[in-house]
Amino acid sequence: MSRAVILPAPGGHAEIEEDRTVLDRLIAQIREAGCDDVTVLARPGADRPVKAVQIESADPGADLAHLGDLAFAGEGPLFVACADLVASQTTVAAVLSDSSRRSGVLVGADDPAAAPVAVERGLVTGPGPGPTRLGGLAKVSAAHLARLKRHWPRQGAVQDAFEATLAALHARAIPVNAYKTAGLPHRQVAGADEAREVIAAFEAVDMxxxxxxxxxxxxxxxxxxxxxxxxxxxxxxxxxxxxxxxxxxxxxxxxxxxxxxxxxxxxxxxxxxxxxxxxxxxxxxxxxxxxxxxxxxxxxxxxxxxxxxxxxxxxxxxxxxxxxxxxxxxxSAPLAWGLAIGAMVTQTVRHTADTWYAVLLDTAVVRQARERESAxxxxxxxxxxxxxxxxxxxxxxxxxxxxxxxxxxxxxxxxxxxxxxxxxxxxxxxxxxxxxxxxxxxxxxxxxxxxxxxxxxxxRTAALRRPDRAAHRDDGPLARLVPRSPVGGDMTPLAATAAGVLSAAAAVLAAALAAPAWVPFGLAGLALALAVSVARTDHEGLLDWFIPAGLRAVELGVIAAAGLVAAVSWPVLYALLTVISLYFYDLAAGLDKAASPVARRGLGLGWPVRSLIALAASAIAVATGPAVATVVFGLLAVYVAAVFVGAVVAGTLRASRAAAA
Missing domain, CATH: 1.20.120.1760 (CDP-alcohol phosphotransferase transmembrane (TM) domain)
Known part of the structure; x- marks a missing residue:
């Protein structure tokens, strides 16, 4: 369940109409945007009746301490607002309606008194020369709160709890999205006249x-x-x-x-x-x-x-x-379905590479802003x-x-x-x-x-140097049994994956040319061994963002080669490759859209096990007949689809229960 904390600011007490202050208006807007759990921090002697829980807070350091207590008291995202923020309901909702796992902060260019920030690729990277300035409203997602729990900033000589929270996100190399509503003025105001001026400005806009x-x-x-x-x-x-x-x-x-x-x-x-x-x-x-x-x-x-x-x-x-x-x-079926499979595999590999390249750029923006890798x-x-x-x-x-x-x-x-x-x-x-x-x-x-x-x-940064690397590799249980590779070096994982891709492509070519079965089987086995050999190796290389795309190519190539050798029915082979490709697209959705209902992937077996099942079925079919492999490929497609759909349904229900709590 989401919760909002409003930090003290003198302008929040400005009365914009009879018995209604800037703070009252902001509380109502936050509730209208769907967040009912609102806590207001108030300075001693400055509190007044509001439709929210109030906590007395002596100074910015105490604000930060209270904010930390409230941040980790629930399970949903945390919204942080400044009491003097005057904005349209559309602007407030732009931040509060973001249901993804991203964190971010409202920015604008019409408040000369606000702190200037640098924005690159849609990310707020830290203090900057402007013209972009902080807007007094931020979101910290539940996923990022978990990363901040052990590293919440100390009170110390804090000048501003809002900026300290933003600095804490930057200190943990967490990308901070820049929320913008260009054309709709918003501002942290100092008094009633300024508040009415801002309200009149955005109310004059044809919404x-x-x-x-x-x-x-x-x-x-x-x-x-x-x-x-x-x-x-x-x-x-x-x-x-x-x-x-x-x-x-x-x-x-x-x-x-x-x-x-x-x-x-x-x-x-x-x-x-x-x-x-x-x-x-x-x-x-x-x-x-x-x-x-x-x-x-x-x-x-x-x-x-x-x-x-x-x-x-x-x-x-x-x-x-x-x-x-x-x-x-x-x-001919091999030509028609081969073109369709080639287009699908190429698109899947491309999109995986696109997704991780975007991660590389975001990682580079954040890390270089922190001057960690500025060589x-x-x-x-x-x-x-x-x-x-x-x-x-x-x-x-x-x-x-x-x-x-x-x-x-x-x-x-x-x-x-x-x-x-x-x-x-x-x-x-x-x-x-x-x-x-x-x-x-x-x-x-x-x-x-x-x-x-x-x-x-x-x-000059490594996109795959992140804690959820294993999840996006989709290695499954088999990779955990593989010992760490004794071969070191930043290029080792990429080189092994690239060699695996070439071996998988050679296996497909050998199968298409009707080479003896042991040739595509040997090449496919080599591709799997190369790719899985570096599963537990640190991915420190600058080009390791290619690896997830390479793994997709290895699995899809090995399964395609196995299907060709065993003469699996073309629609069944295409269906299996499609299900696996869509399973990978869900992995990409977790990065690209910062939203995926799938929480656990253990039942998906992992790409090495799925590939071995296909190879084993193909080997049996060579000795018996194509019907065996066609049945196994079909059952594997049904199994992966059922696991995927089940995980989606379970995740959606879990999210619905959390939202209703």
């Missing part, structure tokens, strides 16, 4: 128009910007009037994608035009659910997680429909990486210029991928659409890998 404009992403991709966002706000307003929430919109998007995949599976025909239309509207509703959430400020962890998982589920379903349609049209880049590659980073920032800063769109489009974003599949399938057939998509994805993977490698050398 409905502001929320609608803010709901549409201004940095979206080319197709979404010009083919969807130009008219989707009308759907957003209609959905809001009908009382719809974002989650049903997501389910509509899923249903439309299922319809498109079903039509594609029937084979190339004029009906493909209808399937393309269904794909387009599925993408439209996929954009609308997020826009509606921002417009109505109806956010939920489950909704953000479902949106991300639905994106990949729909896309992989479309791949399957196109593969089935190509087969129905006379294309200058060494070598030509690192200097080139720094120059590439500067050039990239300049291009992205030139909003909606030709170079900006080229840079955004070359990486094959989701809207453009769907456009290619729809147009390609209608115009040239499903196999051409899948082949073109796979080629584009491989080009995008090569482009991003080259640039990010150089930029990683310039960042």
């Amino acid at each position: 409905d128009a502001w929320r609608l404009a803010s709901a549409v992403k201004h940095d979206d991709d080319l197709f979404a910007t010009y083919a969807v966002s130009t008219w989707s706000p009308k759907l957003v307003k209609l959905a809001a009037r009908l009382g719809w929430t974002p989650t049903p919109i997501t389910w509509v998007s899923i249903a439309l994608a299922i319809g498109a995949a079903a039509i594609f599976a029937t084979g190339w025909s004029p009906w493909y035009l209808a399937a393309a239309a269904l794909m387009y509207f599925s993408f439209v509703f996929d954009c609308v659910d997020g826009q509606l959430a921002r417009y109505t400020q109806n956010f939920s962890s489950f909704g953000g997680w479902l949106d991300m998982m639905a994106d990949r589920s729909k896309e992989f379903l479309i791949y399957a429909g196109l593969a089935a349609g190509a087969t129905a049209g006379g294309v 200058p880049p060494v070598g030509r590659a690192a200097h080139l990486g720094r120059r590439l980073g500067s050039a990239s920032e300049q291009v992205m800063g030139a909003h909606r210029t030709p170079l900006y769109w080229i840079k955004r489009t070359i990486v094959a974003p989701v809207g453009e991928r769907w456009l290619l599949l729809a147009v390609g399938a209608v115009a040239f057939g499903p196999e051409i659409a899948l082949g073109a998509l796979l080629a584009w994805q491989l080009l995008a993977l090569a482009y991003t890998t080259a640039g990010r490698t150089l930029r990683s050398l310039a960042a």
Whole structure:
């Protein structure tokens, strides 16, 4: 259950109307935003009746001590506010409605008296020159409170408990999100006149128009910007009037994608035009659910997680429909389903790399702000990486210029991928659409890998040096039995994983070329041994953020090779790879969206065990027949899906009970 603590400030006692102070108004706003547990810290003799629990606090040091006591008394996030904050309800809700596991602080640029801070990549990294300034409202997530419990700052000579709390987050290298409501003034006020002035300023804003404009992403991709966002706000307003929430919109998007995949599976025909239309509207509703959430400020962890998982589920379903349609049209099953599997595996590896590269950048921002790893880049590659980073920032800063769109489009974003599949399938057939998509994805993977490698050398920080590394590797119980590798060195884990990826790729190639069974089996076994050998090795390397993506490639490659050797039914093999890929996407959701209902993954077995099961089933099938492997692969897909769905349901129910407590 969330709780809020309001710190003392003289401006909080300013009366903005009869018998209503700035503090009274702030308490009401916090409650309206969904937090009923509100505690007010008051200076001796300055307390007055308020609709909240009051605790007498002598000075900022005592504020910090009381704040620590209250912070660890519950299980949910902690919200910290300054009593003199005057802001719109929308601004307050922007912080309190964040149901993710992120921590953050409200910032703005319209309060010259507030402390200036530095903001980079949307993160507050510490004191700075401005113009961004603190806004007097912060969130500390439950996950980050656990990290602060043993390191809560001492009282000492504390000048400001709010800033001390923020400094404590920075001291533990915890990313602090910057909450912004540009165009809506907010300020910590000194008196009643200033409070009324701020209230008049944001009340003069057309809030409905502001929320609608803010709901549409201004940095979206080319197709979404010009083919969807130009008219989707009308759907957003209609959905809001009908009382719809974002989650049903997501389910509509899923249903439309299922319809498109079903039509594609029937084979190339004029009906493909209808399937393309269904794909387009599925993408439209996929954009609308997020826009509606921002417009109505109806956010939920489950909704953000479902949106991300639905994106990949729909896309992989479309791949399957196109593969089935190509087969129905006379294309060989190995070619049709091979293209679909290649596209799915490439996309999964790409997205995993994208997610961990974002972790690298956030880690670099936080650590370099603390001057822990501020050594200058060494070598030509690192200097080139720094120059590439500067050039990239300049291009992205030139909003909606030709170079900006080229840079955004070359990486094959989701809207453009769907456009290619729809147009390609209608115009040239499903196999051409899948082949073109796979080629584009491989080009995008090569482009991003080259640039990010150089930029990683310039960042000089290790993204995988974190306590939850094992969870994101998904090693399972087998890796815990593997002794620590005697081979040291920062490059060892990456080198072993890269060698494992190459071995897995060679196993797939050998199986596809019908080599003797012992060849793909040997290569697949080598890939597993290499990847698991460094599971317990410290990941200190600058490029170790590649490792999770490499592990995804190893498992998917080993299972694909085993399926090819055993002649497993193509739809069954694709289903197993899809379930495992989606399981990995949930891991990414925990980082990318800071929200996943899955708390424990032990029953998922881990990637080494799943790979060994596939290899064992394939070996038995070689001696008996493909039916054995097809059954085992199908059962493994059902098992992983059941474990995953069960963990999602359990986590969602647990979160609902916690919210209701």
